[in-house]
Amino acid sequence: MKTLGIYLCELLAAYGVDTVFGIPGVHTVELYRGLADSPIRHIGARHEQSLGFMADGYARVSGKPGVCLVISGPGLTNLLTAMGQAYADSVPLLVISGVNALGKAGSGNGYLHELPDQQALASQISAFSHSIRCADELPQVLARAFAVFDGARPRPVHIEIPLDLMTAPAGHLPVPQAPPRLKRGTAAHEALQDAAQRLRRAQRPLLLVGGGACHAADEITRLAEQLDAPVLMTINARGLLPAGHPLALSCSPSLPATRALIEDSDVVLAIGTELGPTDYDMYADGGFCVPGQLIRIDIDPQQLFRNRAADLPLAGDSAACASTLSALLAGHQGSTHGAQRAAQTRAAFWQTLDAQSHADLHLLLRIRDALPEARWVGDSTRLVYAGNLGFDAPAPHHWFNASAGFGALGYGLPAAIGAALAEPAQTVICLVGDGGLQFTLAELGSAIQSDVRLVLLLLNNACYGEIKSAMQAAEITPLGVDLPSPDFVALAHAYGWQAERSDDEEVIVHAVLAAAKRSQPTLIELTSRMA
Missing domain, CATH: 3.40.50.970 (Thiamin diphosphate (ThDP)-binding fold, Pyr/PP domains)
Structure with a gap:
């Protein structure tokens, strides 16, 4: 009989998952029943917190979600710190945990690994947390998880499976050959045209890029070169313009040299960056300021209005929006001193270290x-x-x-x-x-x-x-x-x-x-x- 545990492995493989990170326990052994015979490799760790950090590093480099299998109770609570790190850095993690059987979870009777509400714990640091109530829910919930990873701000997703459902029959559930996947879209065309006009008129443009723009390196490089605009990269965006590029600035935005550049810029285009204090105000002196026009591109609409609110908000994918802006600016020749502005900032940076x-x-x-x-x-x-x-x-x-x-x-x-x-x-x-x-x-x-x-x-x-x-x-x-x-x-x-x-x-x-x-x-x- 095909159980829900076996079906889970088949479904993960259908979504292209090739690696899972796990520490097995008595509350997850049924999730391992189909793993050895699947194309998915299993990687272990000595502690669940480390397990989550491994999955995080794997996700950043591979571009795939890091998948974790953990037991109920301490397995999940040990993993929460890693989920918090992934949540803060917008890293896709799929956390699949056990939970006590239906009717026993949260009873207060003291079952092994019992918590009052472990789903509520996980929901604080995930895009969503879902507790499976019947086998037929699993395909839809997993599709929702990959919709977050593919089409929204990627963050952890937690799915818990009660012990008695892990062995539930699942032979009637289909395994899709190629599950439908979301593709991220661009912002409204009218808003992008407005942004292009503002950038066309800019005399001292600047790009601020964050970790949410890392997949858009080619598009952003092309746009920066059209505008002749320096590109200031946050910690998670380093390398978006490679070392040695004349417009690349791999200097902290919290330093006097980079703040002077930001304040001197008449139009600032921020792409995939929170404008958060650990990058832009790491010394907590309140000195980060964008006096010029601020155009922001972000996959998360709410983020467009956090920290420094955008004068022109563009809700959409970094790569798609940058590509459209580049097309709208075809033939435009930006200022001829962008490389000089970047070089002056780099020189000032080294002098202040x-x-x-x-x-x-x-x-x-x-x-x-x-x-x-x-x-x-x-x-x-x-x-x-x-x-x-x-x-x-x-x-x-x-x-x-x-x-x-x-x-x-x-x-x-x-x-x-x-x-x-x-x-x-x-x-x-x-x-x-x-x-x-x-x-x-x-x-x-x-x-x-x-x-x-x-x-x-x-x-x-x-x-x-x-x-x-x-x-x-x-x-x-x-x-x-x-x-x-x-x-x-x-x-x-x-x-x-x-x-x-x-x-x-x-x-x-x-x-x-x-x-x-x-x-x-x-x-x-x-x-x-x-x-």
Whole structure:
């Protein structure tokens, strides 16, 4: 008999799912019944929070939703932090969990893993959360999930399946050969014509682009070149214009140099960006301002009116809207000083960097130049903060981390594993600190088990450095921030990694290059003066 658990695997495969991330338990074993015989590979982790971070990294690189299978109760609650990170960064996650049988869930009788209402918990950090009540609901609910991923602002979706329904008969339910999928559309033509006219008249145009525009790199590059407009990229948009492009600005919008450029621009076109404070006001000084006309493009209509409301809102897909604007501006030759404005901003940026950030960014760029195709995945740590200030990535989704938005510590290592699984032939460089690594240290074992190419750069200062500095700056006696560290090199060796430590930049760069040639993951610990 084909059960609902078997049917779920068939349906996921029909939607193109080739990887699921899961930790099986007695409340999900029936969802695994059809998995071994399906074309879907299963990737495990040591903890559900890491499982979600892996799925997040996989989704960003593969362009497919990260799918997680978790047990009811603690499986889902452990995953909530990863769902929060994905919700904040608009990453598509499909979370499928068990729940107690119909009539038992939320009873208060104390069944294993029972919560009063786990669907209500998940609904706070998902596009929607749905509890299946009969087998026939599953196709429709899964179609709704992919409608969110394909046609709206991508965010987590949670589907819970009661234990007794996992074994329900599903042989009568069809498996579509090619389920219908949504294609994102463009904004209203009249509004786009208005935008084109405003951009045509602009003397000092500027593009602000965010993570929601990463799939529109070609269209936005073409539009920027038509307008001769600098393109200022947020953390999640780095690489949308590649390193070296004369109009590319991979500098934080929170810095004086970039704010001066924004304030000098007469028309600003913001595409796929929240204009949120962790990118545009990271020092919380309230200094972000767009005095010129602001045109915004976003797939989420509500976002057009958050933070700085648009003077001209365009609700639609970034790629489709940018392509239409480019067509409407055919033959237009923009200002001839866009590259000069960008170059002046870059020069001013470098002049304002403090010595430590300058040194850290110099190290990252040396490694990038030696490994130009590598992807960089980070936690919250000093090297990541320096890179967020001014790292030029070669392409979209080649630089991402969890230090902005939701800011979940422990993201780096598991997300890097997910990224490596999505693109196994490419080197992934993971930037972590000793504090963040100890959140998910056991995933060193998952990296070996998953057979990924990974270089982990560990900055070990034996403390939560940023928090300690903040306490000292506020004249608060530091408490709870010093971390006696284990021997990370020995631990890495115990898990089967290559590992070494150094405080010499030349040695570190050569070690990274050597590690990138190995199929075995490598940990390189930066100590002493480097930390």
